[in-house]
Amino acid sequence: MATSVALAGTRRRRVRSLATRQEIIEATISCFVDIGYFRTTTTEIAKKAGVTRGAVQHYFPTTQHVLEASIDYLREQWLERFFEGATRTPVGKDYIDQAVDNTWENVNSRISIAWRELIAASRTDAELRAIIEPAAAEYEKARLEAGRRAYPDYALALRDVFERWRDTLEFLAEGMNNSAIVHDRERRIKVQLDALKKELHAVWEQHGDKVRIR
Structure with missing residues (x-):
């Protein structure tokens, strides 16, 4: 009986420890988004x-430790968001339109904002x-592989075309998000996204006989 109680207590402490570590990582990312990398300190986290502060230093003795853990978490969360959006196209919605909308949603997420903050600060x-x-190199490899896994038939049939348009979509979305568009922002962005969807549909129509959409 005493052994069982001791084991249960150990499990609870382990679960709580993992939860605390996760809370610190998420707090670090929130700091990157809310106050920026250069103002993010152990105290703020x-x-x-x-x-x-002692708890933060217990789990992450140095700044490098918490940075590396946060970067790993950002990559994992991005991939999770990407696959959720790419593989769960709503009934009646075109999968190309979904890919564009999913990319735009992702670059506007807190995950992407935190990542770009780190890139800029570096x-x-x-x-x-x-x-x-x-x-960043590992992130790009993971991003490319994620696209291939989400749209396997298209990526395998037209790899060069797929990768070029994948980059076009990502770069345009990131550029629009980073640009200081103020006047009539929503309309102008929608015009660009709609135009991109049209271009991607044209590519599909040109190569459609080589690709099977799942």
Whole structure:
């Protein structure tokens, strides 16, 4: 009986420990989004997570540790969001339209905002750049593979075309999100996204005999 109680207590502590670690990672990402990388400190992370500075340092002894954990989490969350949007096209909605809308939603998510904050900050921070460059390379590989897995027939039949348009879609969405569009922003962005959908449909119509849509 005593052994069972002890094991149950150990399991509860382990679960709580993992939960605390996750809360610290999510708080770090929130800091990147809300106050920016350069203002993100152990104190700010602790405040956002609702824990002590000592707790943050217990799980992540150095800044590099929490950065690496946060970057890994951002990549995992992006892939999860991508697949959820790519593989769950609403009934009656065209899958190309869904791909464009999914990409636009993703670049506007807190996950993407946090990632771009780190990329921007790494331009003038050599320590961060040393961490972010290999992570960015892994992120791009994962992003490419995610697209191939989400649209396997199209990617296999027309790999070069698929990858070129995949990049076009991603770069345009990221560029629009980063640009300082103020006047009539929503309408102008919609015009660009609608035009891109039209172009992608034209590509599909040209190569449709080579591809089977699932």
